[in-house]
Amino acid sequence: MPSQTFEHTHSAHCESGVMSSMMRHHGLPLSEAMVFGLSGALMFAYIPFVKLGGMPLIAYRSMPKAIIKGLQKNLGVKMKMQTFADSQQGTKALDDLLDQGEIIGVQSSVFWLPYFPEEMRFHFNAHNLIVYGKEGAEYLISDPVFEAPVRCQVKALEKARFVKGVMAPKGLLYYPVKVPETIDYEIIISKVVKKTAKAMLKTPVPIAGIRGIRALAKSIGKLEKKELRYAKLFLGHIVRMQEEIGTGGAGFRFIYASFLQEAGTIIESDKLKEASQIMTLVGDQWREFALMIAKAIRSKKSQKIDFIALQTKLESVANAEAEVYKKLL
Amino acid sequence: MESAAVPQDNVSTLANHKKAIYATSVTGEYAIVASSGWQVEAEVTTQALQELERLAEEAYESVVVGKFAPLYFHMYNQRMDLSTLAQASGIFKWRLKRHLKPSVFAKLSQELIEGYAETLGLSVEELCRLPQRGGSGA
Numbered sequence: 001m002p003s004q005t006f007e008h009t010h011s012a013h014c015e016s017g018v019m020s021s022m023m024r025h026h027g028l029p030l031s032e033a034m035v036f037g038l039s040g041a042l043m044f045a046y047i048p049f050v051k052l053g054g055m056p057l058i059a060y061r062s063m064p065k066a067i068i069k070g071l072q073k074n075l076g077v078k079m080k081m082q083t084f085a086d087s088q089q090g091t092k093a094l095d096d097l098l099d100q101g102e103i104i105g106v107q108s109s110v111f112w113l114p115y116f117p118e119e120m121r122f123h124f125n126a127h128n129l130i131v132y133g134k135e136g137a138e139y140l141i142s143d144p145v146f147e148a149p150v151r152c153q154v155k156a157l158e159k160a161r162f163v164k165g166v167m168a169p170k171g172l173l174y175y176p177v178k179v180p181e182t183i184d185y186e187i188i189i190s191k192v193v194k195k196t197a198k199a200m201l202k203t204p205v206p207i208a209g210i211r212g213i214r215a216l217a218k219s220i221g222k223l224e225k226k227e228l229r230y231a232k233l234f235l236g237h238i239v240r241m242q243e244e245i246g247t248g249g250a251g252f253r254f255i256y257a258s259f260l261q262e263a264g265t266i267i268e269s270d271k272l273k274e275a276s277q278i279m280t281l282v283g284d285q286w287r288e289f290a291l292m293i294a295k296a297i298r299s300k301k302s303q304k305i306d307f308i309a310l311q312t313k314l315e316s317v318a319n320a321e322a323e324v325y326k327k328l329l
Numbered sequence: 330m331e332s333a334a335v336p337q338d339n340v341s342t343l344a345n346h347k348k349a350i351y352a353t354s355v356t357g358e359y360a361i362v363a364s365s366g367w368q369v370e371a372e373v374t375t376q377a378l379q380e381l382e383r384l385a386e387e388a389y390e391s392v393v394v395g396k397f398a399p400l401y402f403h404m405y406n407q408r409m410d411l412s413t414l415a416q417a418s419g420i421f422k423w424r425l426k427r428h429l430k431p432s433v434f435a436k437l438s439q440e441l442i443e444g445y446a447e448t449l450g451l452s453v454e455e456l457c458r459l460p461q462r463g464g465s466g467a
Contacts, residue, residue, distance in 0.1 A: 010363065012349040033351070033359070054410060111408065112450065117344030119374065123413055147347050147363065159450070165416035233380060236373035243370040246348070248361075249330060254351035258359035280353060284330055294369040297376060 006103050006132040008142040008149045012248030012255055014128040015067045016041065017144025018105050021130055023077070025103055026179040032144075036061075037259030039070025040192050042252060043199065045208050046216040052166065053123065055237040058216065060251030064126035064167055068105075068174060074192055078178035083170035087162040090171030091154065094131060097175065103132040103142075107169035112160035115143070115150040124245075125167040131157075145246050189263045193272070197325035210325070213318040221311035231305065232297050239290045250283035253321075257283060271327065278324050285317045331355070332362050340366030342374040381408050392459055398434035399459050400445055407449045418448040 006025055009032075011017025016036040023030045036042070043062040050057040062070075071077045084090035097104050110116055110124045133140035138151045152160075161171045203209040216238070223231040242251040248258075257279035264272030292313055296305045332352040347363040354360060385405040392402045404414045415422040420441075427433050428441070439453075446456040 010347075010349050010361065012351060012361065032361075051412070053413065117346065119342040119344050119378065121408070122377075123408060123417075145348065163417060164419055164448075165413060233376065236376040239369065239373040240377060243367065244374055248349060248351040249335075254330065254359075258351045261357075261359050276359075277357070280330070287330065290369050294372050297372065 006130075006142065009144065010147045011144035013061075013246040013252070014144050015064065015126075016255070018128045018130055019067055019071055021142060021144065022103065022105060022176060023071075023179060026176050027181070028077075028179050028183075031258075031262060033255050033258035034262055035067065035071065036252070036255050037196075037263060038074055038188065038192055039067040040074065040196050040199075041067045041070060042196050042256045043208065044210070044212045044251075046212040046219070047207055048219065055234065058238055058241045060242060060247055060253075064107075074188055075183055076178075076180050077176055079174050080177045081172065081174040083172050084162075085170075087158050087171065090161060090173070091158050093171075094173055095134065097173065098131065098134050102175050103130050105129075105174040106131055106157070106161060107172035108157065108160040109163040109169070112156065112163060113143075113152060114156050115141075115146075115152055123165070125163055125165060125169055185263070185266050189267055189269075189272075193260070193263070193328050197328040200325045201322060201329070210318050210322045213321070214315060217311045217314035217318065220314060221307055223305075224307045228301065228305075231307075235293045235305075235310070236297055239293050242286060243290055250286040253279055253283035253286055275324055275327050278320075278327070282317065282321045282324060285313075285320055289313050289317055332360070335362045335364050336367035336369075337365045338368045338371065340368060340371035342366065342371045342378075381405070384410075389459065389462075395431060397429050398431045399457060400434060401429045402459060403449050403451060403456055407451075409449075414445075414448065418444055420444075 007021070009017065009021055011020065011032045013032070013036070016032045016039070019039075020030055020032040020035045023035065041061045043059065045057065045059045047057040068079060068081070072079055082093060084093065094104060094106070106129055108127050108129060110127045111121045113127070129144070130142040131139045132142055137154050139154060139157055141150050141152050143150055161169050163169065200209040203211055206212070207215055220235070223234060243249065248255040257276045260272050260276035260279060264270070264276060289310070292310055296310065299305060330352045332354055335350050335352045343366040347365055349361045350364045351359055352362045385402065388397070388402040388405040391397050392399050404410070409417065411422055411425060415425045418425070428437060442453055442456065446453045449456065
């Protein structure tokens with residue numbers, strides 16, 4: 001039985017989109033941007049020694065599941081989260097919950113979801129979607145990064161939920177068991193905003209936050225000594241992580257600016273609204289950086305890529321972004 | 330970024346889908362804008378896809394000359410590499426590397442072969458041979 005009242009929404013990012021839809025379904029209207037901001041998900045990390053598909057890990061937000069966990073911690077939402085050793089058990093559990101009329105969050109691989117177009121199918125195992133019903137041998141799915149609801153064969157979703165490897169979903173299912181009726185925004189917003197600002201500015205490790213952005217800039221400067229093909233792939237990889245992978249543009253910086261604006265309106269804070277405007281400009285700079293990279297990649301082999309110019313640009317983005325957080329400390 | 334500046338480049342890598350981008354109205358209010366894609370992201374996605382195709386192509390040739398078992402081609406053709414396939418099939422990388430040799434692969438147990446086939450989403454028969462040319466780069 002499909003859940004009668006569920007409404008699909010098109011979101012930028014899977015995990016925040018799922019949680020936003022889920023909270024709204026359970027009576028707590030919370031935009032995707034608010035979910036993203038209030039869970040403290042904004043981050044930057046550049047981890048050269050962790051490789052995915054041969055490329056170093058570059059993330060513009062915190063770890064997968066951090067949004068689900070952050071909402072529980074900061075808003076007092078309680079989620080039931082279940083993983084399974086056996087795929088058939090996992091499918092049965094999902095079907096039973098659907099029979100009870102629940103809408104269920106599911107972690108899955110992107111590659112094995114047949115409704116994803118060929119061009120977007122990469123091996124990424126921490127995708128999130130909502131299953132809101134079942135008809136015959138098909139699930140009714142609200143995948144937040146798609147404009148409209150989609151359908152998926154039961155067997156195909158089972159495979160996508162039980163892939164092994166990095167960030168293996170282990171059939172993860174989740175749904176709220178307690179959703180607060182009201183939220184004390186005054187307290188929570190300022191607490192979370194400060195915490196995020198602090199995490200971005202004062203990390204103890206040189207690969208996270210603003211220091212992580214600077215470290216990435218430095219690595220770009222050193223690409224000159226590497227093989228040209230690798231250098232171009234590395235640069236392309238940065239832009240893909242920033243623009244292609246459901247970030248809402250500029251590696252989540254625009255979503256965060258949207259959050260700062262909405263939060264600033266809710267608690268009537270000019271400081272937050274101004275920070276939102278500056279963050280928008282920072283996002284614009286990230287996009288300029290992406291455009292510079294695209295031009296560099298396009299260049300013919302004989303032309304030299306100006307790695308130092310790219311490094312300098314990214315360093316100036318880092319400086320500009322640091323100003324936003326200093327304002328919010 | 331203002332809504333009017335959100336790229337609508339109809340890029341092929343989105344395959345007629347639209348993605349949600351956050352942008353500001355003329356008065357500065359944020360909202361989601363459905364974008365048909367940005368040329369910049371299309372270029373880097375295409376670059377990544379072409380690299381995967383190149384690897385599958387190279388793998389195909391090295392299987393043809395007998396350097397590796399067809400498993401080697403299927404690994405790349407399903408957009409994986411050694412680490413990804415090793416982790417996805419739960420087999421140590423050094424073991425997988427051995428299994429890629431035609432002589433070793435020929436003696437693998439049915440169980441191991443079925444495991445690889447399932448991980449790669451292929452039938453055992455498909456796994457054990459190369460597809461006709463033109464089938465790579467899926």
